[in-house]
Every structure is written in structure tokens, then in C-alpha cells.
Amino acid sequence: MAKSITISDYLINKLYEAGVRHVFGIPGDFVLNFFKKLEESKLKLVNVCDEQGAGYAADAYARVNGLGVVCVTYCVGGLKVANTTAQAYAEESPVVVISGAPGIREREKNPLLHHKVKDFDTQKKIFEQLTVASTVIDDPQTAFEEIDRVLHAVMQHKRPGYIEIPRDMVLEKGISRHRSHVTQVQVDRDALQEAIEESTAMINAAKKPVVIAGVEIQRFGLHDLLLKFIEKTKIPAASTLLGKSVISERHPSFIGVYEGAIGRQDVLQRVESADCLILLGALLTDIDLGLFTARLNQKITIYAASEKVSIRYHQYDGVDLKSFMQALVNADIHLHTNEKPYHAQVTGTFVPKRNTKITVKRLFEKLNTVITDDTVVIADVGDALFGAADLCIHSKTEFLSPAYYASLGFSVPASIGVQMANPALRPLVIVGDGAFQMTGMELTTVVRYKLNPIIVLLNNNGYGTERPILDGSFNDIHSWNYSRIPEISGSGYGFVVETEEEFDDAITKACRQKDSFNIIEVKLDNYDFSPALIRMTSCMAKQVRK
């Protein structure tokens, strides 16, 4: 029987065992004693400006590290991360939200304690809507089991969980009992065998099969299986936008990001002319399906994801993504050699044209030349994302973006989470002015922790994605002098550029200046959009005007 320890120590140890090394958050009186425990622990606390920033940073950390933690106070902290937790849920990012709360003994007679909304369980009820598992640690007898239950669910589903610790429970000793066995999902071997036999037959009968790899490859750590499958069979592979970079985009079997009619034509043609579609770990979101312009014929589709495995029009229960992919790798699938290898088309050179205003298109052409093996591209929502779809990412998991939930303001705080998770990576943040104004001042946190992202700020004076859908003064933004933020933060390098030469020069300097962040404000025409954005928004406009 394990020696009895405090509930907070138990939770901290469990997080450490699961690979967590950093906790993002802001203290408050109901969580102060837990912060003190964190400070004294092996975990490193990362203080940010606003809880929203902590939520985004923890989400990015989770995507790179495999598990992230945000720690906040009751309601005034917790409800500020409702949105970032929703994003982690929608995009399958395993984030644990730890919230302080009034002590159980303080709650008697239901007093109006500060930070309370309706009832003491208001915040818990809200997080039930945003997580796969949630608990209030209100009893030392069950505390350890409850912590195990939530952490297990987070790891299993790669979605957020919620642990609320009333402050009088932090130093209580939990009771170590024979633990209830955490339910392990049992694979139905017969179903798996049938699914694999059927898949093998379909793939072997096909002349032009194609793989579409999605974000769950990254979330569930299945890169190696995917690579084995592709290299063994030589079947070409596309990725979704949310799944961008689940395989190195310089791999000879990689054909590009498939986004229906919104993406590149050559990718569309190859995918939509396939006679067998193998979708692995792909969420079928509207953005990944090019706002439903994707033409994926279900009659020829093998679909395997964490929550569903189906072939053509029938489903297999009891088959999980990992088992399916393992079995697929070992199946007797023919070599498909009737196709020439694809080549990353893009790492070319960029020669700036003299006295020429920079455009979105040319900006991304330049960015493609500066990406190295240690670059992680973090794209915020908008043209920062759509334009970035065709950047050539070298390795796995080095492209991060909220490409489904699409919440603005992710990228700058995400760069903090990424560099904490892997200091060897240097973030290249691509962000629009609208998104930047929401969370960009977390650059002061970047300075506090001596990180060094490069921020490319696409300033088109407004919510550019919305202008082609429906324009009005509400899409205008009051411009900041973004390049002067280093004067506020006390460190960093600022640039303002308008021409190709200026941008070329600034990004070159930024790559060299590694002792702090660099922010490059790129002044764009208000109506300069990437071709992808134009295709995207013309679909969106039809919805709005319906």
C-alpha cells in the first residue's frame, strides 16, 4: 500500500509521471495554496498576462508534449479559459484544467463568497460541457480515484478534463485504496480481422488508392505507423489542414494538403480521382472538407478514426484507430509503384522584386525559404492559416493551428507553450492584426521567459477573412504601432515593412536575432487575400446570404 500523501502531491506526481513539466496559469486566493505546492514541486510554473493566454499556451504545449495543464482560480480564472478549453475539446488536445475553489467547509449555508456565480457548482456544470471528464475533489476517500479517472479519460480521448480542488482539500491526505480498475477499451479481435481483410481486399483491388492523414495521427502518436504503412505500400498520402505536418512534407509520398475545392488543384485531382480512399485519423470538419466542397466517395472509403471505424457504408464496433493501423501495416497489401514520387514543390529561392509592394502570396513564398528543421510554424486563424497551408513543413508536428475550432488569438500564447515543451524549436508565428490584438501582449511573457519566436503580423487593417463574405465598418480595426511593442516589453526587435525587399531584409535579420522575439508588421492592402482565402470565403458568403 502506498504511503499516504496529500491530494495536491498526488496530482502533481501523476502529472509529472505523465510527462508534464510546465503548468500555465495565474494565481488567485482560492488556488493560492495549490500554487505554493506547484512552486515547491518539480513542475515549473509559467505565469502569463491573462488566463486566456494560459489556456492557449497549455493547449499548444499539449499538442507538442502530449499533455498540458492550465491552473487557475475559481470562476474569474476558470471561466476565462472556457473558450480555450472548448478549442482543446474540438481539436482533441489533451489539456487538464485545474481550478481552485472555495473550501468545502466554507460552502455551508451557501454564503455569497466572492467569485461565485449562481451556485458553488456553476463552474463544474460549465466544464462538463467542455471536457471528457470532470470532478470536484470533495472527499479525501475518493480523491485519488477521481484524479486517476479524469487523467485517464484525458489521455484516452485526447480531450480536456477538469479537476476542481476546493482549497481545504489541497493539503488533505488522500486515502490510498485498492483502485477501481480504469476501464481499458477491449479490442474486438474478430471485428478487427474482418475490417482488415475487407480493407486489404479493397486496397489491393485499387489502382489509384490514396491516404488522407488527419490530426489524430499526431494526437495519438501514430506517426511511425503511418510512415511504415506509406513506405511499405508506396501509396501516396495527403493530409488535412488540421492534420498538416503529420508527415514530413518533404516525404516523396506526400502529395499536399487536401482541402476540397479550396486547396491546391493538383492535390484535389489526385485525391478525387482515387479509386480507394484511406482516411486515417481525420476529423471530417467543414474546413478540412473545404466547406464541404470535398468530393469523397463513401463507396470507396476506408475511414478509421479514434471514435469510429467504418468501411463504405458500414461501421465496425470495438476497433480502435491504433489497432487498426497496426494491423494494416502487417496486412498483405501490394506495393503500389505505378506512381512517380511527389516532391515538395516549394523550398525554392525568393528574389525580392525592387520597389514592389509585398503581397500575401509573395510573403508565403519567402517564408517557405526560411523554414528549417527546427522551425515550428504556428498559424492563427484567417489568411495566416489559409495562406500557410502550402508552406512546406520539414518534420512531423511542426505546424500548429486551430484549423477547426478557429478561435482567434491562439498563436502568440501558443508560441510560449511550444517553446516550453521543446526549447529546440523556434516558432514562426503567422498572425493577422485582429487575432494579434486579442492576445499579442503575451509577447511580454515571451520576454519574461526569454523565448524567441518570430512574429509575422499580416496587417490588413481588419478582419480580412470577413471582408469578402460581408463587409462593413465592423470589419475595420484600429491599427496599433505593432513594431514598437519591444518598447513596452523591454526587449525584442520590431520591424515595419511594405515592400518585398523590406520583408526579405527583416525576416533575414529576424532569423539571425535569436536573443529575443522579433515582430515584423507587414503592411498589406486591405483586400489582398491568398487564393485559398478567396475560394474559401466565396463559399462562406453563399451561406451568409442564403
Add this chain to the structure above:
Amino acid sequence: MAKSITISDYLINKLYEAGVRHVFGIPGDFVLNFFKKLEESKLKLVNVCDEQGAGYAADAYARVNGLGVVCVTYCVGGLKVANTTAQAYAEESPVVVISGAPGIREREKNPLLHHKVKDFDTQKKIFEQLTVASTVIDDPQTAFEEIDRVLHAVMQHKRPGYIEIPRDMVLEKGISRHRSHVTQVQVDRDALQEAIEESTAMINAAKKPVVIAGVEIQRFGLHDLLLKFIEKTKIPAASTLLGKSVISERHPSFIGVYEGAIGRQDVLQRVESADCLILLGALLTDIDLGLFTARLNQKITIYAASEKVSIRYHQYDGVDLKSFMQALVNADIHLHTNEKPYHAQVTGTFVPKRNTKITVKRLFEKLNTVITDDTVVIADVGDALFGAADLCIHSKTEFLSPAYYASLGFSVPASIGVQMANPALRPLVIVGDGAFQMTGMELTTVVRYKLNPIIVLLNNNGYGTERPILDGSFNDIHSWNYSRIPEISGSGYGFVVETEEEFDDAITKACRQKDSFNIIEVKLDNYDFSPALIRMTSCMAKQVRK
């Protein structure tokens, strides 16, 4: 029968009729067509940097104007105002949250549309926890009734409501039917009469009665009744902290803000030596009760608030606050003249000491001399609030603070809401560095709309309120060069001060410079706290260490 109009026009008209002139928000594709309708309407759209700022601004607007509106897109916008809506709920501020959403016709087959969390009703379920009434406008047949129902509940309870408009409903015409009568609360005349008779007897038998007026006096517009009662009876009156400024603090019957052992000793002595307590519109929150150090004897208490009327240990059902106060004003209550009038003790002079570091105490002494009839003091959470408790506010409703829910970051966006609601007021914002870093960049919105608040930023390099409770590196904040924000925003005046003379000089200039905002960073010692904060946090520390 009314001519049929679109659902959006109906909602906009109803808001206008209720006195709304401004809507705070940020657009997104699911709410774009409603934004277009707003732009074309008589309401003025106020775009801010982040939805959090819009939520706070709408809350402040509601406190001054009587009704406020924040308009956002689905989930990525809505969930960012979960916290500000919670504050409006807790502190009884009538804010209408309008959210766009995917069209009802787009929801068939439950596709993964961007911004969706679990299900299409996730956001609705969350706002049920944060509002008094909520609706999804999914049927033109019931749209008008549903809008009426939510707006009526907001006005009745002075708490937030939630209206979600799927985008394919915005331009649909609603059906005007015989409306279901909105339930009017009926006053129980007999109960009212008995309550008033009992109250009258208690007050007349008392030698030293005292009134404690709370925030509901402001929210329910009962200032005049309160004043009539006090002036007719000459009973002295204190206010709670959340209710600060419900009566002019220069009124001869005003004795000060009562906060139990945390507040001023003379106020405590007068209140706790009373032989009859008349609590009008006061929420009994922990902060208002000086963290339960308040000694209010229930045996001598008449308690009237919007949700409860009780005398000593018994309750009266069917009696509302307004009817009770009206009847009390007309009751036969003796004149209480055995007390000398109180005088606002504070509007004195301030002579800066030479070469003397400024302290929190001296800073507030100086601020007291610059408050004029058109000053509205907005105090953020922390010493900004506790220190401000003894400022002398001239008129009603000219002190705003989240003194119960206590969410950091309210004050700067609140100044936008206040000046939109009443351009004759000039906000004096008092804010700590921690709170400022959360939402302070909304000063760029201030510039956009040509407003002119004065920001006094108490920079003690951290979460000062928490240091005396439990200190650690987590209470430290990376300092910004706050006074240089005008360089980012393109307008405004910045100051950094450390001494009494510098502060005196800066605030004098700030009062004169009315064409933009002024921000004065006051460099304080990290451990310089107001006496009120020290008393407060020593109570809090006991809770944390329990």
C-alpha cells in the same frame, strides 16, 4: 396586428425602446449578417480588441445606462464572454448577450461546422448557467415571444440574458401573434402592509437606527426613494462597498462605506452600535461583509432586497424591494434628530511632500482632491478597490467596481462602456498592474472612439492583494513600460511617477489634457498596501492556511 418585420429588426427595435444605443462586440461569420443589420440600424456598434473587453464594456454600460448589449459570434466569441457574463450575473448587471450561430438548416446531420464544441447546443447550455433567461431563436413563430421573454427577465432581475440567433433566422420575418402576457409579479398588499407596520414600529422604537444601502438601489433605480426616506427621517446611512455611491457621499446623512472590521473604524462603530438596522438593496456578500467580520445583529434587522424581504428571523413573500421602499417612505416614521450631520471628511487639500516616495495612502488622498461632479471612479480589483473605498464620490452611480465577483481586468474596458453611456462623465480608472495586463490594451479602443479616461496604474510588480495572503514567485509580474502605450495606440499621454510631487504634477496635467487618455504609472513599493487591504488579507490568509 403589427406589420410583420424581420427577427433582427424586432430585436433591434426592442433594444432601442429599452434605451440601448450602443452594442459592444466583435464580428465573426456566424453573426456577420446580424452585424450588418446593426450597422444599418439606429444602434451604434463599438468594436473592441477582444470579446472579453466587449463583455466588460457592456457590463459597465448596463450599470450606467440600465441595459447593455454584447454581440459576438458562436462559441469562439460567446465563450470568451462567459466570465464577464458571470460577473454581470453575480453583481446584477442587466446585460443581453446576443450570439450568432450556425443556421438551423445547416445543423442537419450534425456536421462538424467550425466553432462547434460538442453539440450545437453546447453554448446555450453554458449560458443557462450564467443568465436568468436564455433562448435559441429557432422558429419564426415564437421568435418575438422568446425575445420578449428574455428581455423582460433581464429587466426584471437586472441579470444577464442570452439570445442566440442562428444566421438563417436573422432575415426571417417573425410572426406577430397575440402575445403571451409576460407575468408581472403581483405584490401581496396584506403582506406588504404587515411588513411596513412591523418595520415602522421597530424604527420608531429605536434610538439609533441606521440604513445600509446596497447596489440594488442603483440597479433598480431607487435612488430617489432612498433619498426621500433618509431626508424625511434623518436616519444616517452607510453604503456597502459594491453599493458605494448609491447616495452622494457628500450628503449630510452619509456616514461612509461599511465593510465590517475591514472598513473605517468610525463607520463600524456607528453601524454596529445601532439598535435597528435597515438594509436596503444590499447583497450580503463576503466582501461587503468584510469577509464576515461584519457584526450585524439579525434580531434588530429589517432586510429588503429584490429577491427577499425579511424582518428579524421571518420572511415576507410577495413583497418586492420597490414597493417596500415606496411604502416605507410613506409610513409614519419619526424624525431622528438626535445625531449631528456627518460630513464628507475628505475633499481637503493635498500638499506634496518634497522628495518623498508616493504611497498608496497618499495617492488616494490626492485623488480625493481631483474628483469633480463629472468624475466617475472605476476601480479594478485589488488595492485599486480597497484603497478607493474611502474616496468621496459626489453623486450617485459614479463609482463602479466588481466588488463582489472580483474579476480582474474590468476597469479599462469599463471606461469605454461608461463614456458611451454618458459622454458627460470622465472616467478615473484605478487599476493594478495585474489587472491592467489582462485588458489594458483596450486603450487602443479608447483612442479609436476618441474617449479620454485617466488611468492611474498602481504598479507594485505583482498581484499585491495576494502577497500578504501567501507569497511566492507566482505573484510576480513582468513589468511593462506602461507609460509608452501611447506610442502603440497613436494617441494618449503617458507618465511614470515615483514621488508625491511627480504624481501631483502628473494628475494635474492629466485632468487638463482632455483630448485623449492619460495613463499614469505609479511606481509603488511591492509591499505598500492600503490599511484596508492589510485588514482584508489578514482575514483571507487565515482561510488559505486553515
